[in-house]
Amino acid sequence: MKQGSADDPFADTEQDTASDEESSTRQKAAETEQDTPATGDDVVETSAPTEEPQERDSSTGVQRQSLPYIHSRNGVKDGRTQRPVFLREHIETGIDDLVDHVEAEFGEDVYKTDVTEAAMAVAQENPELVAAKLEEWGYGWS
C-alpha cells in the first residue's frame, strides 16, 4: 500500500473486476455488453455480439475494424459476458469433442469459448436445424 490515491474501481469496467462477474439478469448484461470484458476460457458463452467490437487506438482516437475477430481482440474474454447455461453432461462432453474436431481441422489451438460461441452463432443462422432438434426432444408432438 502507498500513501495517497490509487485507482478507482468504479471508474469504468475493467478486466479484473469484470472477469469474475456473472450478471444476474440479461438486461444488465446487455447494457454493458460492449464494454465489459468477461469470463473464463472454459465457460460456455452465448452472448455473441452481432458486430465485431470496435477498438479505439488510444493515441489517435481512430477506430480500426479491419482484422477478423480473433485477431483484433486483446484477449479471448474481450467484449464477452460470462453466462451460466444449463447443459446435460453429454452435450457438455460434446463441446470438447467439437473443440477437438475444429482443432484437427485447422491444425491449431482453438479456444473452447470461441467454439461454443460459434456453435450458438451457427444455430442462430440455422433456426430450422434448432427447431428439428427440439422436435426430436419432444416439442411439437401435440
Place this chain on the structure above:
Amino acid sequence: MLAYTVYSEAGGVGKTTLAANLAKAEVRAGRDVLVVDLDTQEASLSYLLDVAEDRDNENADSLLRHMIDRPRDEFQDLIKTSEGIDIVPSHNILEYASKHLRRREEEAADFGESWNPNKQLLRVLREAGVHETYDTLIIDPPASADVKLHNAIHATRHLVIPFEPSGKGYESVRGLDQLVSGLEEQLSIEVGVLAVVPNRYKGTNDQDRFLAELRDDGWDIPVKLRERSSLLEGCWAEQCTAFRYIEAHRDREREHEMDTLEKLDDLAERIRETQVVEA
C-alpha cells in the same frame, strides 16, 4: 465517487466512531453518502446509528445474499437512513460470510465459471449503480482480517487508518501494510492510504515519537484526535454521531468538543482533497 475503508488491525481504536463521524462530515459538506457496515459485533456502526433492527431477522434480505447471488429484494431496499447518511446495515449472517462465499465459489467452479469470493462486494455495488448515486462510499469492515475485509478493500482501493499512538498501534500499521501488500498481489490491485488518524492523542513525548516514525514511513497524518471519552460514550448511549450528540444532548458548548468536530470536518475535507489531487 470517493471510496474508502476505515480499518486498523488493532481493535478498540475508534474505527466505527471514526467511520460514522466521517460519514456525517461528508453529509455536512453537502455530499450523498453511503456507508456499508460489514462488522457483526454488537457495538457496530449499525447500532451506533440505530439502524440495526433487522440484524437478527432471518427473513430479512442482507448484503451477503446479494454477494452470493441470492438476493431477496432490490439492493436499494437494504438501505436505511440516519442523520442524512444512507447505510447498508450489518446482519448476523455476515458472521458466516466466508462459508457462504466459499460454497458459492465451489458451485461456480462446478459449472466451469470463475468466481472470486473477494470481488463480490464491488460487483454488487456496481450493479446497483452506487457510484452513480453517491459522492462518497465508506466501508466499516470487521476488526478481523477475513474475506469481508478483502471485499471492502477490493471495492474501495483506499484506506483511512485509525491509529493508537503507541508501540502497539505503530506495529499494527506496519502489520496492515504487510496484509495489504499480500492482498494487492493476490487481487492485482493497488491500494492507497488517504490518511492515518491518531485517536486518543494526549500529546505525550512517546506518542509524538510514534507519530514522527509514521511520518518518516511516508504516511500522511492530517489531524490528531484527542481523547474524548465522554463525548464518545455519549454517542454510543444516544446512538448518534458526535455532531448530533453535541447539538442535541449537550446543554452547553464545550470548546474542546467543538474543536474535535472541526477536526473531523477538516479530516473529511483533507481526505477528499487527497483523492482528487492524486487520482
